[in-house]
Amino acid sequence: MNIDKKIVDDLVANDVSFVTTVPCKQLAGVIEEVENRDEIFHIPSNKEDEGMGLCAGAFMGGKRPAIIMQNTAIGVTINTLATLTQFYRMPLPMIISYRGELREPVACQVEMAVHTKALLAQLNIPTYHFHWQKDVEEFDNILKYTFMCNKPVAILTDANFWGGYGDQ
Amino acid sequence: MIRSEILKEIAPILNPHLVVCNIGLPSQELHMIDDNERNFYMLGTMGLSSSIGFGLALAQDKPVISIDGDGSVLTNLGTLPTIANNATGNYTLLIIDNGSYGSTGDQPTYAGMKTSLTAVAKACGCENVIEVQDKDLGPVLQSAIDSDEMTIIVCKCDSGNIKLPVITLDPVVIRHRFMEAVKA
Ligand SMILES: [Mg+2]
Numbered sequence: 053m054n055i056d057k058k059i060v061d062d063l064v065a066n067d068v069s070f071v072t073t074v075p076c077k078q079l080a081g082v083i084e085e086v087e088n089r090d091e092i093f094h095i096p097s098n099k100e101d102e103g104m105g106l107c108a109g110a111f112m113g114g115k116r117p118a119i120i121m122q123n124t125a126i127g128v129t130i131n132t133l134a135t136l137t138q139f140y141r142m143p144l145p146m147i148i149s150y151r152g153e154l155r156e157p158v159a160c161q162v163e164m165a166v167h168t169k170a171l172l173a174q175l176n177i178p179t180y181h182f183h184w185q186k187d188v189e190e191f192d193n194i195l196k197y198t199f200m201c202n203k204p205v206a207i208l209t210d211a212n213f214w215g216g217y218g219d220q
Numbered sequence: 221m222i223r224s225e226i227l228k229e230i231a232p233i234l235n236p237h238l239v240v241c242n243i244g245l246p247s248q249e250l251h252m253i254d255d256n257e258r259n260f261y262m263l264g265t266m267g268l269s270s271s272i273g274f275g276l277a278l279a280q281d282k283p284v285i286s287i288d289g290d291g292s293v294l295t296n297l298g299t300l301p302t303i304a305n306n307a308t309g310n311y312t313l314l315i316i317d318n319g320s321y322g323s324t325g326d327q328p329t330y331a332g333m334k335t336s337l338t339a340v341a342k343a344c345g346c347e348n349v350i351e352v353q354d355k356d357l358g359p360v361l362q363s364a365i366d367s368d369e370m371t372i373i374v375c376k377c378d379s380g381n382i383k384l385p386v387i388t389l390d391p392v393v394i395r396h397r398f399m400e401a402v403k404a
Binding site: 110 | 260263264265268273274275277278279280298299301302306391392395398399
């Protein structure tokens with residue numbers, strides 16, 4: 053199974069047509085797939101809160117948005133999630149590279165990883181953790197759930213899910 | 221002129237269009253001057269008026285005006301390259317540049333010192349950047365909205381605030397009626 057293709061197929065099947073991304077090594081393949089799809093308008097952001105603003109506007113313009121980012125960004129987007137996405141009740145699937153989990157080679161990434169689920173829980177953001185490749189089978193249902201309830205929803209995808217980092 | 225005087229003057233120009241308005245006093249002033257369903261008032265999230273309006277402009281064809289402030293643009297400078305590199309003709313960014321953080325007590329911003337937001341926007345790749353003095357804004361804004369090219373307007377004006385109440389509309393109501401106006 054090609055995970056990148058599966059994720060973007062599910063986005064398209066759920067009518068997600070506006071995707072903003074902040075890059076991550078783990079997400080490079082899915083970002084490339086987003087860029088290559090005619091059904092999706094891809095707009096890279098310079099910062100994740102900016103991206104959430106773009107997504108809020110796109111949603112009000114009638115498009116279904118999504119954001120692709122790293123978990124470190126939870127640290128910089130709490131205000132935006134609380135006072136924009138949640139306060140105005142807008143849907144936002146957040147496909148998150150969960151750095152600092154098992155098979156992580158960079159120690160500093162762990163420092164935000166240990167806070168990630170606690171912060172998401174504090175914000176009452178529904179959170180799913182993809183650790184095994186088969187976990188991606190839930191993605192379609194997660195997208196349907198997100199647009200049913202008009203909430204931000206986090207999908208944490210760790211290094212094991214992406215098949216590790218190779219030789220590092 | 222101070223911001224509330226400017227908003228009063230341009231309200232008839234803004235009225236038919238979708239407007240995303242900056243947090244704090246700008247939204248409160250616009251709400252008092254000409255509340256209507258085509259206005260999206262930001263109640264939180266300083267800095268994102270430009271990004272929200274730009275996302276809206278990309279997602280549909282109607283003209284969109286983001287009203288931002290110098291302080292808020294400085295908070296989210298990173299969005300100017302995004303806007304420049306994905307330019308869409310139905311978008312106008314109006315930066316009301318009074319050189320101060322008005323909503324928090326008129327502390328000076330760097331835009332009132334050495335930093336030129338006009339030069340910053342141009343350096344970020346925005347192609348139509350117009351710096352205008354407060355009293356001359358009306359016609360410049362009207363032609364920016366009418367034009368097929370994206371325009372960034374930096375409107376230089378005086379700092380100063382009027383006393384007015386906070387917006388008590390529920391955010392979901394603001395968002396819902398705005399989305400109905402987008403569809404209309
Ligand atoms: Mg100001």
